[in-house]
Amino acid sequence: MATFRRWVVTCVMATAATLLAAAGAAAQDAAQVVERMASQVLATVKTGASDSEREQQMTQLFRANFDIAAIGQMVLGRHWNGATPDQRDKFIAAFEKAEIRAYSGRFKNYQGQTLKIGRVSPSPNGASEMVESQLLQPTGQPIRIVWEISRGKVIDIAVEGVSMGMTRRSDFSAYVQRNGLDALIDELQRRGG
């Protein structure tokens, strides 16, 4: 009996240890993803490359670190379900280009900001990790940024509590309701091109 109890305890402890280790590893990985990306972005913006060079580097960075398919699907919301495979492919491609263009524009005026990584916690549904961070600015208040990481890639960014994915979804949803999905894809292509 005593041996059985000890065996149960050992099993429970071993399982708990494995789970904890897995969770810890996931948290560490998620933080590393953000940290690595931040240093890559920093390296890119610091070189003072031309616009097209920077955009090329940003494209690589974006593809390596963002799960654009997951983001695109989330952002299109219920319109994703009604889209044909061809529309989906076109949308993802156009969305990716438009986002890359937007991000390269944002990093144009680098002013010595640094990213300080904070706490990592699992998301409410447990499917991803939330990495808290602060963008420290040379002047003014730090900006609070939370990165949502799933399977080693960014699936959302919340700046001061505002999720880019949700904002984009509202935006696209309103546009599709008024103009249709094909118009959205055209407009994104125009902007990313």
Add this chain to the structure above:
Amino acid sequence: MIRSFLSRVRFGLAVVLLAATTGLGACASQEPGEPWDPLEVPNRFMFAINRTIDMLIVRPVAVTYKFWVPEPIQRGVSNVVQNLGEPVTAINEVAQGEPSRAAQTIARFLVNTTIGILGIFDVAKELGMPPTKEDFGQTIGVWAKAPPEDGGPYLVLPLLGPSNARDAVGLLVDYVIDPFRILTWQLDVEYLMYARTGVTVVDARSRTLQALDDIEKNSLDYYSALRSAYTQKRAADIRQKGAPQSASIALVASGRPELGFAR
């Protein structure tokens, strides 16, 4: 007092709700998780008017201010505006059941008004008392049973911009209870109140330039993007009560030069 006020607020909301659902229920085809906007048509109309005024007057003034006024002066102005807002924050912190934070806010106000020379210098922050900012919209949000994303119907107010039933009531209450306003009325120096309002607008707009420009530039439907961002930001502020807040929904990367003009 507060409870009875809240029940009145709830009654007001119910009236608005009833009007909205009976009058405009037909066009409710929002995606789940989207802000509730039964008055979208009049809201978009007001949004267009506000945007025109912003484009013609407010934004140019804010841009000029941001790029021509020396940084230390801007910081001083910002501190003064913040200091004048401290009493309202303190009242709301009490109303939210945070007496110790209210005490710190009052301490900040006293220190900055005296040693900080009428609030020009945020001495209290250096003494380990970081600023907080609470308004009555947040206070309602803290006590309301509804999730903070749900502030009643979304509203675009004349001149004031994005809001909702909860935050509009909050604005009104903050205005009524503001000790600075009461004092200026009592002393017959109302022009001080107008001056403060003007400075507050320029200060606030100059610090939201880059965030709003970014949303405008990178959205296809600016109205909807801003509606979502506003709703999320307010919800985050209500959840995160007590955390020092930055002035605006600033976006990744800044860069002072050009950015105001980049469209």
